[in-house]
Amino acid sequence: GESVGLHLPTLSVQEGDNSIINCAYSNSASDYFIWYKQESGKGPQFIIDIRSNMDKRQGQRVTVLLNKTVKHLSLQIAATQPGDSAVYLCAEKPDTGANSKLTFGKGITLSVRP
Amino acid sequence: AAGVIQSPRHLIKEKRETATLKCYPIPRHDTVYWYQQGPGQDPQFLISFYEKMQSDKGSIPDRFSAQQFSDYHSELNMSSLELGDSALYFCASSQRDSGGVADTQYFGPGTRLTVL
Numbered sequence: 001g002e003s004v005g006l007h008l009p010t011l012s013v014q015e016g017d018n019s020i021i022n023c024a025y026s027n028s029a030s031d032y033f034i035w036y037k038q039e040s041g042k043g044p045q046f047i048i049d050i051r052s053n054m055d056k057r058q059g060q061r062v063t064v065l066l067n068k069t070v071k072h073l074s075l076q077i078a079a080t081q082p083g084d085s086a087v088y089l090c091a092e093k094p095d096t097g098a099n100s101k102l103t104f105g106k107g108i109t110l111s112v113r114p
Numbered sequence: 115a116a117g118v119i120q121s122p123r124h125l126i127k128e129k130r131e132t133a134t135l136k137c138y139p140i141p142r143h144d145t146v147y148w149y150q151q152g153p154g155q156d157p158q159f160l161i162s163f164y165e166k167m168q169s170d171k172g173s174i175p176d177r178f179s180a181q182q183f184s185d186y187h188s189e190l191n192m193s194s195l196e197l198g199d200s201a202l203y204f205c206a207s208s209q210r211d212s213g214g215v216a217d218t219q220y221f222g223p224g225t226r227l228t229v230l
Contacts, residue, residue, distance in 0.1 A: 034218065036221070041202075041224075043204050043221035043224045046219075046221075049218055100162075101147065101170050102147075
């Protein structure tokens with residue numbers, strides 16, 4: 001079946017460096033993508049989203065890039081801080097209808113070294 | 115800002131018992147989603163409701179049922195609990211935008227269900 005997946009299970013970065021978290025998706029019909037941050041025992045926290053008619057979107061310290069040609073999504077975090085340590089989840093909306101579910105990829109753990 | 119509220123936060127049940135999880139969406143959000151997250155797993159979609167009607171269904175066991183009430187809160191009812199039902203259960207809510215497309219799903223803190 002179609003799925004969203006992450007290339008690497010863990011990522012360790014030095015505090016102050018930039019982080020890049022990658023995600024591959026396989027459903028070319030997906031029109032909406034979201035990055036969530038999940039801390040241990042807590043619910044996924046919205047970070048940033050992007051629609052398929054865009055290839056880049058910036059937020060506060062975060063940028064999401066969408067490459068529809070190779071079905072690749074990435075999250076860039078600038079000046080990574082210890083508070084950024086968490087599991088990051090990419091999700092896609094594979095169905096074009098409203099109120100449709102999200103399909104999540106396997107989370108990647110970001111560990112920030114002081 | 116108001117967030118999604120879930121209750122209880124923790125629940126311990128025995129096998130074959132029943133459980134009811136509650137979700138209160140963000141004010142003015144009209145859609146509620148339920149997800150199950152097993153240990154070390156990504157969230158898996160169970161079911162969703164829009165304006166009190168079921169709108170989408172995922173891998174929800176027949177032992178589970180859910181509904182959305184007139185005040186938009188939702189309840190997930192789980193019967194004949196099994197050990198494998200132990201997981202985090204998240205509720206998310208969203209609001210359709212003016213174009214009729216669902217907006218971002220915001221998640222609650224989850225209910226941790228432990229079945230002994």
